[in-house]
Amino acid sequence: MPRNRKQRRVSFLPEITYFKPRGVLLTDLDEEILAEDESEALRLVDLEGKDQVEAAKKMAVSQSTLHRILVKARKKIARALILGRAIALKGGEEKMPIGRGIGRGRGMGRGLGMGGGRGRQSGQFAAGPGGKCVCTNPECGHVAVHQLGVPCYQQKCPKCGSPMIRQR
Numbered sequence: 426m427p428r429n430r431k432q433r434r435v436s437f438l439p440e441i442t443y444f445k446p447r448g449v450l451l452t453d454l455d456e457e458i459l460a461e462d463e464s465e466a467l468r469l470v471d472l473e474g475k476d477q478v479e480a481a482k483k484m485a486v487s488q489s490t491l492h493r494i495l496v497k498a499r500k501k502i503a504r505a506l507i508l509g510r511a512i513a514l515k516g517g518e519e520k521m522p523i524g525r526g527i528g529r530g531r532g533m534g535r536g537l538g539m540g541g542g543r544g545r546q547s548g549q550f551a552a553g554p555g556g557k558c559v560c561t562n563p564e565c566g567h568v569a570v571h572q573l574g575v576p577c578y579q580q581k582c583p584k585c586g587s588p589m590i591r592q593r
Contacts, residue, residue: 433485434483436483444505457504457505457510457511457512560587561590562587569583571591
């Protein structure tokens with residue numbers, strides 16, 4: 426009997442979750458399903474340029490687990506590109522810390538989400554007034570003042586059009 430799979434921490438969920446080859450009907454396509462932890466590993470290592478040790482810490486997994494996730498994700502993307510398949514970004518058993526990205530999740534506990542945390546004692550605003558929204562594109566890095574009542578992830582960067590996230 427295999428061990429229980431350790432929960433992976435995911436801090437970003439993309440708005441666009443489906444990619445397909447141009448000019449091919451959706452009904453004629455096979456899909457490669459990329460789990461949230463796989464897209465997060467690709468984002469941290471390939472897009473943001475973090476080394477595997479640092480990315481593994483952010484995802485709360487070991488470096489060897491992160492490496493296996495990356496190999497699996499890259500193989501799926503290669504199959505989709507070479508064989509003309511669609512790529513669907515779908516969920517998994519990952520947890521997303523509340524106030525540290527966009528989307529859903531119950532947090533990781535101990536101050537990173539619901540339960541057991543210190544709340545706002547650290548001086549940060551989880552989802553309240555103030556704060557800043559930052560562009561998810563590492564090359565852009567645009568920072569905007571958070572607009573009350575509008576989640577950062579619903580805003581687009583005025584410079585490059587990428588989604589924005591709440592600054593940590």
